[in-house]
Amino acid sequence: MDELRHLLRRAADHAADYRLSLPDRPVGVPVDQAALNKAFAVPLPNAPTPPEHVLAELVAAAEPGLVATAGPRYFGFVIGGALPAATAADMLAAGWDQNAFNAVASPAAVAAETAAGTWLKELLGIPATASVGFVTGGQAANTAGLAAARHQVLADVGWDVERRGLPGAPVIRVFAGAERHATIDRSLRLLGLGTDALRPVPTGPQGAIDPHALAAALRDAGPGPTIVCLQAGNVNTGACDDLRRACDLVHRYGGWAHVDGAFGLWAAASPSTRHLVDGLEAADSWACDGHKWLNLPYDTAFAFCARPDVHAAAMSYAAAYLVGSGGVPAGADLTAESSRRARGFAVWAGLRELGRDGVAALVERCCALARRFADGLTAAGFEVVNDVVLNQVLVGFGDDARTDRVVAAVQADGTCWAGGTTWRGRRLMRISVSNATTTEADVDRSVAAIARLAR
Structure with missing residues (x-):
């Protein structure tokens, strides 16, 4: 047992040393992938290896290939860095080694999810x-929400999809904005609806769904099973759909309104941005990530459903040997996983660390820093092409080829990291400010580096 204690302490020390190095560490540097693969691809030994040797080998092999995504100057994708209390709780979850299948397998895991779900x-x-299902990410959350939608819109016309499947079922129409996130398409594939079920709806200047176009599309479609996928936080611009108006339209035509709010739903947590998602409570299901803007560890996300019975009907299962199944839906009843990591502990700890005011401050600070990015790059002579309403900034550096060269140079430089995207036919740099530790100094240092490299 002393050896185990020593091993876990060494692992914690390695983790802490790495996290403390992030402010000064190059964010992204060129990696020799072949050499990295070779470091891991050692022959599997016949005899056991002492755990402390394994840990040392793992650290040595992995270190050259780690990207400082948890650091204050990583602005790619929409990625935060796990909060201290959430990180520590996640380490405890690994040590406790709980299966959050249900309250029989781990009463504490389900209690943590229940409490954290209430706070969320x-x-x-x-x-x-x-209801709240604790899932792995936005993909899983969208899939759970759309599974519930599939269940209900077919039940409304007398079809039991869980028993009869989709062959012979009434056709489901799925309306979504032309600038929806790609996980919506994959969820439809996974659920057997297929992307041919999609009926894209035109979007406005900033990528939010056009309510007039949605109304016309629903009217022209006529009666029938209908799902509408709305968006809180366009992945490029941060724009949010008019949720109140859209949900009213969807329900007027008897449909199900699902909101993909992977990061943008957190606008609701701040008084200064809450108006962007006004009316979200009128939806039928919601998807939201925790490991993005809330700065929780991977893999943490949430599938909410206004109808817990529908949520459970779409996702749960029972078997004679599964002691504790069939009660109030919780744990695996609300997800597509049976063996589940107890991610609720880290969610509970992260929310407890921040509190209501801390979550609001995190959202407000990231939005302010995104505006600072936009102002700084504009002052440097570059073009910011979106309205910076949340934490997303789109920047052009001239023609597409030059923009791609600037993005590549920034990624190789290591001062900060930002990705490229294509929006409205243009190649652009996409900056997402999502990390709780990012400061004004980090933004200014990054703006200076981008300007230097662009020249």
């Missing part, structure tokens, strides 16, 4: 009666 609904303005 309060912060986001989702009805208190909604």
Whole structure:
């Protein structure tokens, strides 16, 4: 047991040393992938290896290939860095080694999810009666929400999809903005609806769905099973759909309104941005990430459903040997996983660390820093092409080829990291400010580096 204690302490020390190095570490540097692969691809030994040797080998092999995504100057994708209390809780979760299948397998894991789920609904303005499934990411959350939608819109016309499947079922129409996130398409593939079910709806200048076009599309489609996928936080611009107006339209035509709010739903947690997602409570299901803007560890996300019975009907299963199944839906009843990591501990700890005011401050600070990015790059002579309403900034550096060269140079430089994207037919740099530790100094240092490299 002393050896185990020593091993876990060494692992914690390695983790802490790495996290403390992030402010000064190059964010992204060129990596020799072949050499990295070779470091891991050692022959599997016949005899056991002492755990402390394994840990040392792992650290040595991995270190050259680590990207400082958890650091304050990583602005790619929409990635945060795990909060201290959430990180520590995640380490405890690994040590406790709990299976969060249900309250029989781990009463504490389910209790943590239940409490954290209540806090999440309060912060986001989702009805208190909604169910919450703790899933791995936005993809899983969208899939769970759309599975519930599939169940209900077919049940409304007398079809039991869980028993009869989709062959012979009434056709489901799925309306979504032309600038929806690609996970919506994959969820439809996974659920057997296929991307041919999609009916793209035109979007406005900043990528939010056009309510007039949505109304016309629903009217022209006529009666029938209907799902509408709305968006809180366009992945490029941060724009949010008019949720109140859209949900009213969807329900007027008897449809199900699902909101993909992977990062943008957190606008609801701040008084200064809450108006962007006004009306979100009127939806039927919601998807939201925790490992993005909330700065929780991977893999943490949430699938909310206004109808817990529908959520469970779409996702749960039972078997004679599964002691504790069939009660109030919780744990695996609300996800597509049976063996589940107890991610609720880290969610509970992260929310407890921040508190209501801390979550609001995190959202407000990232939005302010995104505006600082936009102002700094504009002052340097570059073109910011989106309205910076949340934490997303799109920047052009002239023609597409030059923009791609600037993006590549920034990624190789290591001062900061930003990705490239294509929006409205243009190649652009995409900056996402999502990390709780990012400061004004980090933004200014990054702006200076981008300007230097662009010249």
